[in-house]
Amino acid sequence: MESEDYKRIARAIAFIRQHHRSQPDLITVARHIGLSEYHFQRLFTQWAGISPKRFLQYLTLEYAKSKIDRTKSLLDLTLEVGLSSPGRLHDLFVNLEAMSPGEYKVAGIGLKIHYGVHETSFGQALIAKTTRGVCNLNFLDVASQKTPEQILQNLWFNAEIIHDRKATQILRDRIFDSATFKEQKPLTLLVKGTNFQIQVWRALLKIPFGGLTTYQTVAEMINRPTATRAIGNAVGKNPIGYLIPCHRVIRGSGEIGGYRWGAERKMALLGWEASHNAC
Known part of the structure; x- marks a missing residue:
């Protein structure tokens, strides 16, 4: 299950990297990987320990x-x-x-x-x-x-x-x-x-x-x-x-x-x- 969770997270990160200029919101990213907004937020927070939004701040250029x-x-x-x-x-x-x-x-x-x-x-x-x-x-x-x-x-x-x-x-x-x-x-x-x-x-x-x-x-x-x-x-x-x-x-x-x-x-x-x- 850990590996499957990572694959979903990796797909989300890949999508955000590709569309970072448009700053896709939580719903958009969740739909891309086939999850509801609630389940994506929950999975991501469980995996990273923080929300998707906060996590992505750590991946910015600045x-x-x-x-x-x-x-x-x-x-x-x-x-x-x-x-x-x-x-x-x-x-x-x-x-x-x-x-x-x-x-x-x-x-x-x-x-x-x-x-x-x-x-x-x-x-x-x-x-x-x-x-x-x-x-x-x-x-x-x-x-x-x-x-x-x-x-x-x-x-x-x-x-x-x-x-x-x-x-x-x-x-x-x-x-x-x-x-x-x-x-x-x-x-x-x-x-x-x-x-x-x-x-x-x-x-x-x-x-x-x-x-x-x-x-x-x-x-x-x-x-x-x-x-x-x-x-x-x-x-x-x-x-x-x-x-x-x-x-x-x-x-x-x-x-x-x-x-x-x-x-x-x-x-x-x-x-x-x-x-x-x-x-």
Whole structure:
């Protein structure tokens, strides 16, 4: 049901993005996704924690610009920023471990990867783990032509891929259910990438919950101020969605920009974070 709710929300966001100049009212958006005004308001509020109107205020250009300016001054803060707010489990004690050059070269020989597909508030997600940590979180879409096994095999082509939904259900609950996270140990992420990509992914972990920053700022964070295009490529290669928050990087103009798992999902993530950050 979580995934179905997200699909409706994503359709509503897509419609509003397409018709934002005419500022469609609640009835118009509700009819577009096949719900009554009452049921749409109720579903949206249940999903986001606030009304559709308030949620959409968090997705405006002016709001994005103001958050960019504020985030620049917050990048030096630790991940302890805002621990009291709900839904921040993916920002709490996330450790990133990179594979060694030798391990990178052999692309997973001897590695066992257990995976499962789970319902989340942002659609279906493929979650994969090794004994060393979470190695993939990929949002799935109906339009995708690749199976979960193919997605993982493309990244770890010498690894043994094992379907084990029971093992990854625990991770799903820790990542997407804040009530289960507080008293547990830090999550470790295992990534495979170039030194440059790993630098970028580490920088993304410093962007606080509800914050936004630009590709230029990320470039400056890793002392590569002229490498914005390469930064964009590295952000787009992020293998662990949501936990490594590449969705918090937007264009310098304040526009949302692209996202490997869809612009609507990026807007949903940003709006949801903003609404809970304000709680």
